[in-house]
Amino acid sequence: MSSASKIEWTELTWNPVSGCTKISPGCKNCYAEKMAHRLQAMRAPGYENAFELTLQHARLEQPLGRRKPTVWFVNSMSDLFHEDVPDDYIDQVMDVIRRTPQHTYQILTKRADRLPRYFKTRSVPGNVWLGVSVEDRKYGMPRIAHLRKVDAAIRFLSVEPLLEDVGELDLTDIHWVIVGGESGKNARPMDIEWVRNIRHQCEDSGAAFFFKQWGGWGADGKKRSKHANGRLLDGQTWDAYPGSATPA
Template sequence: MSTQTSIEWTERTWNPAVGCSKVSPGCAHCYAEVMARRLKAMQVAGYEKGFELTLLPKRLQEPLLRKTPTVYFVNSMSDMFHEEIPDDYIRQVFDVIRRAPQHTFQVLTKRAERMAAFFQDYKPSKNAWLGVTVEDRRYGVPRIDALRRVPAAIRFLSVEPLLEDLGEIDLTGIHWVIVGGESGPKARPMQQEWVLNIKRQCEAQGAAFFFKQWGGWGIDGKKRGKKENGRLLMGRTWDEVPASVVSTEMHSLTR
C-alpha cells in the first residue's frame, strides 16, 4: 500500500515490491531491513517473508486511484532494480508511472548499471525522477556515471548515509543532490566539511542542494537522536528542489 512518510524530500511511499539484499557499505545498517522484520512480527500484509525480495502486484494500481498530485518515493522498502525483479515487472511499474502524470515518482537505486541498461530500451516518462545512492568514493561515485546515461527528466543523488569526503565530483547532468547523515543505534558519523564540500560543488555546477539531516551524530560530533540533531546547516535549512520542475506538490516539501 502507499503510505504517508516522514522522509523530508517526498510525500508518500509506494512499494510494489519489498525486500532487498546488501551490495555496498551504505547498506550496512539498512532501515528498511529493520522495519521489514518489525512489520513481519506485526503480521502486516506483504511482509510475510520479512526482508526477502517479494513482488506485490496487487499494489501496482494504487497511484492510479489517487487524484491529488503527490510526490511518491517508489520502493522505499526495496530496490526497483534488484537483480531478482524481472524486467517485465519493472516495465509494469513504469507503465503505471506513465499513466499517472499528475504525480511525481522518485526512484532510487544502488544498482545503477542495471538501471542504465533497462532504459536503453524503455524511455521513462517526464514524471519519473531517477536517482542513485552515493555513500562513498569506491561504490557510490561510480554510480553517477551510470545515472548520466539514463534519459530522465530529473536525475538525482541521495548522498545518504554520507560515509566519507567524496572529493571532487562531476555533477554534469545531475539536477538534485540530497545529503544526509546516518541514523539509528549503529549510525556512523558525518563531518560538516564533507557536507559543505558537496554544497559548494552543487552551487558551482548548478545542482539543487537539499540537506536532509545530521542523523545520529550532531554537528558537534556528539551522538544523540536524529530529531535532536536536526537538519540545520550553517544556521538554516536547505530545501532546494530542481528549479525547472518546481510544481504545486514540490512546493509542499519546502514549506
C-alpha cells in the same frame, strides 16, 4: 502499501516491491530491513517474507486511485532495479507511472549499472525523477556515470548515509543532490566539512541542494538527540528542489 512518508523530500511511499539484499557499505544499517522484520512481527499484509525480495502485485495499481498530484517515493522498502526484479515487472510499474501523469515519481537505486541496460530500449516517463545512492567513493561515485547515461527529466543523487569525504563530484547533468547522515543506534558519524564540500559543488554546478538530516551524530562530531537541530547546516535549513518542483 502506500503511506504518508516521514522522508523529508517526498510525500507518499509506494512499494510494488519489498525486500532487498546488501551490496555496499551504505546498506550496513538498512532501516528498511529493520522495518520489514517489525512489520512481519505485526503480521502486516505483504511482509510475510520479512525482507526477502518479494514482488507485491497487489500494490501495483495503488497510485491509480489517487487523483491529487502527489510526489511518490517508489520502493522505500526495496530497490526497483534489484537483479531479481524481472524487466517485465519493472515495465508494469512504468506503465502505472505513465497512466498517472499528474503524479511525480522518485526512483532511487544502488543498482545503477542496470539503468542504462534497462532504458536502452525504453524511455524514462517524463514524470520520473531517477536517482542513485552515493555513500562513498568506491561504491557510490561510479553510480553517477551510469545515471548520466539515461535520459531522464530529473537526475538526482541521494548522498545518504554520507560515510566519507567524496572529494570532487562530477555533477554534470545532475539536477538535485540530497545529503544526509546515518540514523539509528549504530549510526556512523558524518563530518560537517564533507557536507559543505558537496554543498559548495552544488552551488557551483547549479544543482539544487537538500540537506536531509544529521542522523545519529551532530555537526560537533558527538552523539546527539534526534530532535536537536537535526536539519540545520551552518545555522539554516537547505530545502532546494530541482527547478520549480516542490512537493505540496
